[in-house]
Amino acid sequence: MLTLNRTSSVILPRGVDYVRAAATDLRAGVSYFATDTAPAVIAKVRHSDLALLDVIVLRDDAIGGGGRFIRAGAMHPLGGVSYWATYTSPIRGGGPRRPIITAVHKGSF
Secondary structure, three states, X not given: OOOOOOOOOOOOOOOOOOEEEEEEEOOOOEEEEEEOOOOEEEXXXXXXXXXXXXXXXXXXXXXXXXXXXXXXXXXXOOOOEEEEEEEEOOOOOOOOXXXXXXXXXXXXX
């Protein structure tokens, strides 16, 4: 029988609330945790000691306006770029909500 055991944890800082999505960069030994907030926040955490390494805030004035309510994330298999899907209302024109994909490059952190 397999058993899961909690071995360590980290408390993320204020502003990194309502974590909804995550992506892992195995080559770099880090994971990214993204929030379902406006503006959205992505936190970078090292696997070996769960140290918080960096945080980026995705503002709505970013390319495409995709800075709110992250719903899913994925890491490029070679590392270095993560992709985040947001659920954001259009800035202009009314219309229905639509997903926006935002790419975050390693140098952004």
